[in-house]
Amino acid sequence: MLIGVPKEIKNHEYRVGMVPGSVRELISHGHQVIVETNAGIGIGFSDEDYQAVGAEIRNTAEDVFAEADMIVKVKEPLAEERAKLREDQILFTYLHLAPDLPQTQDLIKSKAVCIAYETVTSNNGSLPLLAPMSEVAGRMSIQAGAQCLEKSRHGRGMLLGGVPGVAPAKVVIIGGGVVGSNAAQMAIGMGAQVVILDRSIDVLRRLDAQFGAQVQTVFSSKDALEQHVLSADLVIGGVLIPGAAAPKLVTADMIKNMKPGSAVVDVAIDQGGCFETSKATTHAEPTYLVDEVVHYCVANMPGAVPRTSTFALNNATLPFIISIANKGYKAALISDKHLMNGLNVHKGVVTNQSVAENLGFEFVNPADAIEA
Ligand SMILES: NC(=O)C1=CN([C@@H]2O[C@H](COP(=O)(O)OP(=O)(O)OC[C@H]3O[C@@H](n4cnc5c(N)ncnc54)[C@H](O)[C@@H]3O)[C@@H](O)[C@H]2O)C=CC1
Numbered sequence: 001m002l003i004g005v006p007k008e009i010k011n012h013e014y015r016v017g018m019v020p021g022s023v024r025e026l027i028s029h030g031h032q033v034i035v036e037t038n039a040g041i042g043i044g045f046s047d048e049d050y051q052a053v054g055a056e057i058r059n060t061a062e063d064v065f066a067e068a069d070m071i072v073k074v075k076e077p078l079a080e081e082r083a084k085l086r087e088d089q090i091l092f093t094y095l096h097l098a099p100d101l102p103q104t105q106d107l108i109k110s111k112a113v114c115i116a117y118e119t120v121t122s123n124n125g126s127l128p129l130l131a132p133m134s135e136v137a138g139r140m141s142i143q144a145g146a147q148c149l150e151k152s153r154h155g156r157g158m159l160l161g162g163v164p165g166v167a168p169a170k171v172v173i174i175g176g177g178v179v180g181s182n183a184a185q186m187a188i189g190m191g192a193q194v195v196i197l198d199r200s201i202d203v204l205r206r207l208d209a210q211f212g213a214q215v216q217t218v219f220s221s222k223d224a225l226e227q228h229v230l231s232a233d234l235v236i237g238g239v240l241i242p243g244a245a246a247p248k249l250v251t252a253d254m255i256k257n258m259k260p261g262s263a264v265v266d267v268a269i270d271q272g273g274c275f276e277t278s279k280a281t282t283h284a285e286p287t288y289l290v291d292e293v294v295h296y297c298v299a300n301m302p303g304a305v306p307r308t309s310t311f312a313l314n315n316a317t318l319p320f321i322i323s324i325a326n327k328g329y330k331a332a333l334i335s336d337k338h339l340m341n342g343l344n345v346h347k348g349v350v351t352n353q354s355v356a357e358n359l360g361f362e363f364v365n366p367a368d369a370i371e372a
């Protein structure tokens, strides 16, 4: 198979779909890889590094999209990338379609085979291609939130951990999955007072076993959520209903009633966000104010630490890339129900139930779609 790796074009996005080590593995399986010039330059991989392991370099994204059987990326394709997709071409990347009608419409129109990292599943119920980036974003959310509390960012002027004789900040984490538990680990390390809400008792049990008395675990009822959000200095949003748009758990009214200078970090923004007042921001301009509450809503947080993130992501994606390349996408999907769950759009039809329901498209079972 001919696999193409374009350079990412989202604002301040320096991750790349494949590192040279992964390219080497694919070539050892008998495949060809073309890489857009400077695709890895932001994390220290030159064109020569890719050529040294057998890749060919192309000067433009047009060339990569025109030639490749499968495109391997990081972020969802932007409009100008979507316009380059071809019928039957395989696209393997993050998509986050549920809150994104224009992208979904374009992918349908392209008739490409679109497999999303974030809905690939595993036997233990986790999302193996989302988890590494959620680890990064969860850890970063506390760094980002700590900066938002600084006076220069219009925050309350509080140090997360306080100092002896002065109370620490109260950090409230909504969603205790991968983002939430990694955020908790960092917040505890910085000495904050930490509360985590989740609506899964099993998740709360796991957090209790992991962190003991260092966190307060809370069942996420409307009442509890309101009580803790209103008394928080920093709120981290890390909820997920796989494939679906994030529930708007924190209303605009609740934001209005938070303390002036408090901060919210909406990690779930890539699924539309869990604060009613959230709108996606970029690393160039990460924050804005609503009712004196600092909002940080960057949809590609791991892009800020692209070297760590690229390796973490590529470690997880490589086995699936090899499987698709070796078997062809149909056999790869049929042989692995977890990879099949990644199929979101197939040659003009929507094959993810949550995406179809959220956006009002007809849902076609992925197995039926690829047999058709
Ligand atoms: N902004 C960014 O750069 C990044 C964003 N993300 C996003 O972060 C979000 C969280 O991802 P993960 O932690 O990997 O998901 P996860 O599935 O590990 O955890 C989500 C948690 O939310 C909980 N939850 C669902 N509904 C809830 C509710 N009503 N109240 C309280 N808890 C609720 C679930 O029980 C689960 O424990 C996803 O939307 C993901 O796409 C992940 C990586 C980077």
Ligand SMILES: CC(=O)C(=O)O
Pocket (backbone or CB within 6 Å): 075, 094, 130, 133, 134, 270, 299, 300, 301, 302, 303
């Ligand atoms: C998960 C995701 O959207 C990201 O890593 O940017």
Ligand SMILES: [Mg+2]
Pocket (backbone or CB within 6 Å): 270, 299, 300, 301
């Ligand atoms: Mg994202």
